[in-house]
Amino acid sequence: MTEILDIALLSFMIVLAIAVSRMQNLFMAAMMTGIFSFLSAIVFTLLDAVDVAFTEAAVGAGVSTVLLLGTLSLTTREEKIVKKNNALALLVVLITGSALIYGTLDMPNYGDPNAPVHQHVADRYIEKSGEEMGIPNIVTSVLASYRGYDTLGEVTVIFTAGIGVILLLGHIWRKEDEQ
Amino acid sequence: MISVGLFNYWACMVLMMIGLYTAIARPNLVKKLIGLSIFQVSVFLLYITVGKVSGGTAPILGEGIEAYSNPLPHVLILTAIVVGIATLSLGLALVVRIGEAYDTIEEDEIIERDIVND
Numbered sequence: 001m002t003e004i005l006d007i008a009l010l011s012f013m014i015v016l017a018i019a020v021s022r023m024q025n026l027f028m029a030a031m032m033t034g035i036f037s038f039l040s041a042i043v044f045t046l047l048d049a050v051d052v053a054f055t056e057a058a059v060g061a062g063v064s065t066v067l068l069l070g071t072l073s074l075t076t077r078e079e080k081i082v083k084k085n086n087a088l089a090l091l092v093v094l095i096t097g098s099a100l101i102y103g104t105l106d107m108p109n110y111g112d113p114n115a116p117v118h119q120h121v122a123d124r125y126i127e128k129s130g131e132e133m134g135i136p137n138i139v140t141s142v143l144a145s146y147r148g149y150d151t152l153g154e155v156t157v158i159f160t161a162g163i164g165v166i167l168l169l170g171h172i173w174r175k176e177d178e179q
Numbered sequence: 180m181i182s183v184g185l186f187n188y189w190a191c192m193v194l195m196m197i198g199l200y201t202a203i204a205r206p207n208l209v210k211k212l213i214g215l216s217i218f219q220v221s222v223f224l225l226y227i228t229v230g231k232v233s234g235g236t237a238p239i240l241g242e243g244i245e246a247y248s249n250p251l252p253h254v255l256i257l258t259a260i261v262v263g264i265a266t267l268s269l270g271l272a273l274v275v276r277i278g279e280a281y282d283t284i285e286e287d288e289i290i291e292r293d294i295v296n297d
Contacts (some may be wrong), residue, residue: 003183010190010224017194017217021201026209033213040220048248049227050237052256056223059264064216067264071209071271075278079207080285086204093203097196104188111183111233113246118232122249126238136240138250143257154258161265168272 002046009046013039024079030068037061051139074172187228194221206286208274212267219263226252226259 016036023029037060044053108115125138125146133141143151198221201214230252238250278284281292 006183007186010187013220014190014193014197017197020213020217021197021205021210026207029210029213033216036217037220040224043224044227047227047231048235048237049230049253049256050239052223052227052253052260055257055260056220059260060216060220063264064267067268067271068209068213071275074275075209075284079205079210080288082206089200089204093196093200096199097192100192100195101189104185104192107185107188107229109184110187110228111231111235113232113235115229117229117252118249122251125250126247130240138238138240138247139253139257142250142254147254150258154261157262158265161269164269165272168269168276 006043006046009039009043013043024081025077026072026079027069027077029079030065030072033068034061034065037064051137188225191221191225191228194218194224206288208277208284208286209271211286212270212274215270216263216267219259223256223259226256 013036016032016039020029020032020036023032037056041053041057041061044050044056125142129138129141129146130136133145135141195218198214198216198218202211202218203214205211205214230249232246232248235246235248236244238247238253274284277289281289283289283292
């Protein structure tokens with residue numbers, strides 16, 4: 001059952017992505033991107049990544065849609081009509097894609113418990129993190145405790161991005177204050 | 180019973196190709212950033228697929244659970260999602276600034292205006 005759902009949802013995501021790419025109306029494209037993010041959140045849930053799923057639903061579908069709509073309100077809603085396809089870009093993308101698909105032929109099958117990724121440190125976290133950290137959610141204990149410095153680095157990245165946005169757009173608010 | 184096999188990886192690659200094409204070929208700057216976020220989602224899906232174990236559950240400890248999916252790709256991707264939104268917001272802020280300065284957010288028109296100004 002989950003296999004059918006997985007295939008159906010991923011196919012739907014591909015269709016949506018093509019639609020978003022071809023759409024001239026940017027407002028509709030932004031909303032469709034939100035739907036695309038929600039679909040990916042459902043796929044993450046099917047793949048047992050519940051923490052990733054709710055972050056994607058909140059941040060990917062929520063915040064990024066709001067940011068896109070905000071940008072559209074400050075710029076334009078319609079994309080200029082492009083008639084010809086870019087043959088060179090298509091060629092580059094097809095070569096990259098086929099090389100990557102060729103690479104996946106050596107990958108372990110979906111859900112294979114003997115895949116190399118499951119053979120190293122993951123078991124240690126699954127066995128020990130409960131007693132070492134005292135919280136049942138392994139993702140949380142790795143994120144906030146074992147790799148806490150990485151999360152601190154992530155906060156630094158967001159802080160830097162925030163400063164960048166304020167520097168770039170601060171004059172809009174100043175203009176509003178003067179009026 | 181349908182077997183997924185390698186389908187998930189192929190779907191990720193197709194999504195990646197759509198995102199990359201949108202980012203390269205579309206002249207509209209907002210559309211380029213949307214393409215970039217499609218590209219990002221495809222990478223997230225690839226990592227999460229790798230972490231899945233058949234018959235496993237979400238990596239939250241509980242009584243009587245035999246197998247858990249691998250929690251480490253989940254941690255990596257949680258960080259990547261949040262960094263992705265930071266880069267998207269900075270990119271969109273740049274688009275707004277470009278829109279103010281050039282009065283357009285189409286790449287070819289911006290280049291034309293640059294040539295005229297020179």
